[in-house]
Amino acid sequence: MIEVRNLTKVYPGAVALDNISFSVAKGEIVGFLGPNGAGKSTTMRILTGFIPPTSGSATVAGFDVVRQSLEVRRRVGYLPENNPLYPEMRVEEYLDFRATLHQVPRSRRAAAVDNAVERCSLGEVRHRIVGQLSKGYRQRLGLADAIVHDPEIVILDEPTIGLDPHQVRHVREVIRELGRERTVILSTHILSEVEKMCGRVLIINRGRLVAGGPLEDIHNFTATGRIRLDLRGAPSGAREALGKLPGVLNVVEISRGNDRTYFVEPRDGADVRSDVFRRAAEAKWEVLEMGPERVSLEDAFVELTDRSGPVPDALGAAGEKGAGA
Amino acid sequence: MRTIGALIRKELGVYFVSPMAYIILTCLMLVFGLIFSSEAGDAADFGRPFSFGGLFWVTANLMVIVVPLVTMRLIAEEKNRGTIETLMTAPVTEFQVVLAKYVATLIFLLYLLLPTAAHAILVSKYGTLDVTETLTGYLGLFLISSSFLAIGLFVSSLCSSQVTAGVITLIVTFLLLLSSRFAPQITDRTPLGRTTRSVFEALDPFRYFGDFIRGIIDTRPLVYFLSLIVFFLFLSVRALEARRWR
Numbered sequence: 001m002i003e004v005r006n007l008t009k010v011y012p013g014a015v016a017l018d019n020i021s022f023s024v025a026k027g028e029i030v031g032f033l034g035p036n037g038a039g040k041s042t043t044m045r046i047l048t049g050f051i052p053p054t055s056g057s058a059t060v061a062g063f064d065v066v067r068q069s070l071e072v073r074r075r076v077g078y079l080p081e082n083n084p085l086y087p088e089m090r091v092e093e094y095l096d097f098r099a100t101l102h103q104v105p106r107s108r109r110a111a112a113v114d115n116a117v118e119r120c121s122l123g124e125v126r127h128r129i130v131g132q133l134s135k136g137y138r139q140r141l142g143l144a145d146a147i148v149h150d151p152e153i154v155i156l157d158e159p160t161i162g163l164d165p166h167q168v169r170h171v172r173e174v175i176r177e178l179g180r181e182r183t184v185i186l187s188t189h190i191l192s193e194v195e196k197m198c199g200r201v202l203i204i205n206r207g208r209l210v211a212g213g214p215l216e217d218i219h220n221f222t223a224t225g226r227i228r229l230d231l232r233g234a235p236s237g238a239r240e241a242l243g244k245l246p247g248v249l250n251v252v253e254i255s256r257g258n259d260r261t262y263f264v265e266p267r268d269g270a271d272v273r274s275d276v277f278r279r280a281a282e283a284k285w286e287v288l289e290m291g292p293e294r295v296s297l298e299d300a301f302v303e304l305t306d307r308s309g310p311v312p313d314a315l316g317a318a319g320e321k322g323a324g325a
Numbered sequence: 326m327r328t329i330g331a332l333i334r335k336e337l338g339v340y341f342v343s344p345m346a347y348i349i350l351t352c353l354m355l356v357f358g359l360i361f362s363s364e365a366g367d368a369a370d371f372g373r374p375f376s377f378g379g380l381f382w383v384t385a386n387l388m389v390i391v392v393p394l395v396t397m398r399l400i401a402e403e404k405n406r407g408t409i410e411t412l413m414t415a416p417v418t419e420f421q422v423v424l425a426k427y428v429a430t431l432i433f434l435l436y437l438l439l440p441t442a443a444h445a446i447l448v449s450k451y452g453t454l455d456v457t458e459t460l461t462g463y464l465g466l467f468l469i470s471s472s473f474l475a476i477g478l479f480v481s482s483l484c485s486s487q488v489t490a491g492v493i494t495l496i497v498t499f500l501l502l503l504s505s506r507f508a509p510q511i512t513d514r515t516p517l518g519r520t521t522r523s524v525f526e527a528l529d530p531f532r533y534f535g536d537f538i539r540g541i542i543d544t545r546p547l548v549y550f551l552s553l554i555v556f557f558l559f560l561s562v563r564a565l566e567a568r569r570w571r
Contacts, residue, residue, distance in 0.1 A: 084408040
């Protein structure tokens, strides 16, 4: 549905996008994740035909974004950053205007507006003036604008920014609903957002794709390789016993109230979970929990997009693999 | 075509939901009415036939102030609010946007000028009205205002602040108004001076406007105003497209 090849965008004095490639299949919800100024909005503006790339190419629904811009724009629904609207218009009037611009035939326009109003729960305010709407309603109107012409592809730039938790939840529902029959790209710098809505994530930083792939792959980045073992009580000699297991390099013991947590670091990435389990069973330790240690997605994100540090090679390679999928 | 229609309706809507349209119309009618009553009184006192010539001159001069008020928001406001992004990512061309905005200002101009025709009806009822002179005068007034509107639209397409757009348009139209005043002051003793002077004389829209007031329709003024309009509309389309060049 969307093919991006070696996309580069240079502004005077700054490189906004540096040789980005990825593709999005039909019916996917892809999250575009990155800190502010990473190049998310620039990518979206290129995909919607608002600005051209400096080099590289992008096709949306089979049409080139530069040479067949009108065809692309006919098939894309776009919610720009900051959700610009005309404050002097009424909600219904605005949607009708936008539907007309998107060439919805007159006979279907009223139905299209009704449908968008209903999907985004704007029924209560449909006769109100846009400038007097609350932020939540305005955001939903922006969403309604993006879908009023029933586009194949919906591109949303920070759709939930500045909303309260109730509004965020509602907007997420609308987006998930959209993802059932459409291709959706959304950008955000909130991680939980991606986890809750997207099937795949592309992490972008300083104009480069630093990681990408299905959400599970991203979770793998967060694994440290250590095994976390929670035991009831404080069995004596557990740390030493674990340390003596073959393939174990190091064990760290942490006291949590009456219980203990052990971080078992294997040698050369060996899987020692079975050995740990058998040792625990033999010694009759009460195992509360065992699993790979994970840093939070939040931490992984900060690490991936750390402005000062270089991009780790392993993650860069994984990113390319994910992008090709 | 439907796209252009929708864009024109939207533009006109903006004028009439804000107080701007009514304020401009009120001021214009007030000035027009005051001058009309004094000139018509003079004509009646001295038994001369009444002519709209003087009134048209004043109205054309007023357009120097009215036009920036009408055009300053056209594109600058879209840029300032960010709606240029939703607008230009819809399947519409820059040409359609510029044309629709320009036609909307022309319709607004007609709305400003039409009520003044009531005075002409009064004159024709209670005195003698030179119909040809009045009609050509109106045509001239419409053309000179239209070319100012095209200039204003272009300036608005360059700015992202309404106020800047308004001020720059005011300066440009004001310089055009004054060009008949300072052209004669440029020396004609050097070749450069002569060239500059003839350029300013050729540019002076009020010189061409004078023909229309006297009831003359010549091709030169028509070509002058129409080419001015086409030229600035072309530049506006280019200015809107400019974001694609970077």
